[in-house]
Amino acid sequence: MIARTIVVDDSPSMQKLISAVLETDPEIKVVGTAANPDEARQMIKALNPDVITLDIEMPGMNGLDFLERLMRLRPMPVVMISSWTRKGADATIAALEIGAFSCLPKPRMDDEAALKDMCENVKAAAAAKTAIKGRHNPAAEHAQPSRTGTGRKVHGLDAIAIGASTGGVEALTEVLTGFPADCPPTFVTQHMPEHFTKSFAERLDRLCGPAVVEARDGIPVRDGHVYIAPGGVGHLTVSGRTERVCRVTPGELRSGHMPSVDVMFESVAKVYGGKCAAALLTGMGSDGAEGLLALRQAGAHTVAQDRATSLVYGMPAAAARLGAANLVLPLREITTALFGGRTEVTQNVCA
Template sequence: MPGHYKVLIVDDSPVMQSVIEAILKEDKTLQIVGTAVDPFEARDKIKLLNPDVITLDLEMPNMNGLEFLKRIMKLRPMPVVVISSHATEGSEIASEALRLGANACLPKPNLSDEHAMQTMRQAVRDACLMEVGGAERRQSPAPSAARPSTPPPASGAAPDLIALGSSTGGIEALEVILGRFAADCPPTVITQHLPGRFSAGLAARLDRAILPHLKVAEDGETLRTGCVYLAPGEVGHLHIRGRTTLTCHIVQGDPVQGHRPAVDEMFRSIASLGNWKVSAAVLTGMGADGAQGLLALRQTGARTFAQDQATSLVYGMPRVAAECGAAEQVLPLQALADALQGRQIMKKVANQ
């Protein structure tokens, strides 16, 4: 059906399948194409029906949902919305599902809660929109863009600002990169596609795991050395402004390529800053968000990077960034932390 997104419901309870189907059918852009009671049936239905998104329970026979999610993201990346009684806000299992690549985690629905039902429809629709525009499994062509006529020279100097953009698989990638940052690292800003209610939990988790201090960015906040700032989910786009002092600004606006906050919005705001030394990278994720903003940064002289395919959970966003000439270097995840901080000069491997 033109204009419709195909949904596969994966849940071992026929009753819950019916409840989820009834809720999602209220959104005329969503078409329920099938159901599955366990991961093995889901695997066959995915091959047969080619859904745009699946809803996934976590407690099922034969294989638990987290293991199935891990396999999906490795073998056939696609949008997944976890719907489980265990996926309560801030729970460890919800955080793990997001780390493995789920677009959103929601509790099992209650038909008497209209707000919860609307949230579910919105989450499934948003997951479909996030996938459009260059995910690896669909191999959409990268947007055309002029390559910088004169790439900036390699420099080993530490930057004034580091900027990172990520989506599916990004939580794990961020843990690896930030885990190699020193306690006095340059101010670092991150846009990770994430439901808003999980922003604080993710920030707290990452803060415990790394040496710099990591927090959710606040409007008007001054950027400081040794601090990492995470864009709050869904409320607006993170912009960075300033001449002598850099500050965070949460800017209201429509989703960009299905995302709010959007990586492109953050990168473009940084590209307009002027005479600041910037390092930026597009990490694993579905779609094309970040590519054009990274290109704008490269054209202003920033050091720009993309995560390589071998270490990306989903080689969508970094692929587009590399193909359109936005990334000066394409590097494995383990090398990005040093490159971003200017610790060493590496041989250019992309777009030369």
């Protein structure tokens, strides 16, 4: 399959650069470039691309408004390409909630890993075309946060751990907005650049019953709190026996990532054993599969998102193949399952 792509950016030089990078991959063909949403709209109608790349700051209608209209009227894979500024981070998190496939930095020709990642994201976005067309927008459907709940005291959980990657902003928003305010300490690793996780935590904090914060090294672990691993700084782990604290420590990449879901899951398994629950959500690759298996072997209740509701069925599929999940469930059922609402073992977990 050739991923037919339109590049949307108001800078002619950036159009040329992004196009040049993408066309180094024989599985991608740039079929057009557009300088603004009006040009992009006409080009999409005429060329019917598999993917578009989209900048946020453009003249006339900005990229965020254009994306919202596009996902409402003609859902399709969109890869956001933006600068790593705080303003850009806030807007890109909003774009991911609206339905963008992923967010990437403006390319630099001397960063080979980032250039390869851009090509891989565009190809993965094209492969997810059918899923994107069929999904809804949970960001527009949130109920008011639950200020009461059935958290730790009812279900006997000492902790919850959740991992996600591509598609995880939407998935985590849906899962965590169902959490009660008195939930057990919850640890989250979402693959995301350094400048984005603080914005993501702040957005979740406005939507969720528990307090949602970006984790920092040495902060105490408390009930009613969700701790988001900071992007690019280190791996999120937990330490301590009676007074537990978050640890954020630099280290080697694990499963290609820092922070790594595997590292976090294995730490939670070591500290909490069977008195916790964990979920592995949508994402490219296999990060988290081995860690989820370690949690299940420690006696924890483990859940993986199913194929039908995953934007990218990579990480949860890897967990299912390892037998790491007690349950493989649609996204809408995962919150209930984490708090003990589903206890039977799902059969045919690779489906």
